[in-house]
Every structure is written in C-alpha cells, then in structure tokens.
Amino acid sequence: MNFIDRMPLPMLLVGAVLLGLAPFVPQPHLVEKIGMLMDGTLSRPLDIFDLFMHASLPILLVVRLVRMAMGLPRDADGRGS
Helix, strand or coil, rough: CCHHHCCCHHHHHHHHHHHHHHHCCCHHHHHHHHHHHCCCHHHCCCHHHHHHHHHHCCCCCCHHHHHHCCCCCEECCCCCC
C-alpha cells in the first residue's frame, strides 16, 4: 500500500484547501505564484519554494483522488497492494 493511500482523505482535503489558499487576503499565494509562472516572472528562489510549498498538498490530493478513481488492485484480504 502506497503512503498516499494511507493518508486520511478528510485531513488531506482540509490541508490542501488551507495550504493552497493561504494567505486568504489579498490573494492566495498559490494563485499568485501560478500567475507569475504563466507570465514568466517566477524567477526568485523564494517564489519557487513558495510555489512548491503551497502546491504540495493540493497535488497530493489530486494524486490520491486519481488513484481512488482508477481503483487499486486488491489483495486476497481486501486491502490494497
């Protein structure tokens, strides 16, 4: 069983929303950094780190949901491999 499959989905969802949208005012960092990435102005190491930090849990959530949607192979005892 993969470590992503062992993460409690409700906790992952709350963490992804909070970290992805923090700080809430004036604009979430994730939105700002993705805009900078699209504009080609994401060049400072601190901004790149900020993008990875704020995107980490939302990316894990997407991976977890995709794995759930695809279905995991099951062992004889009903648990994932």
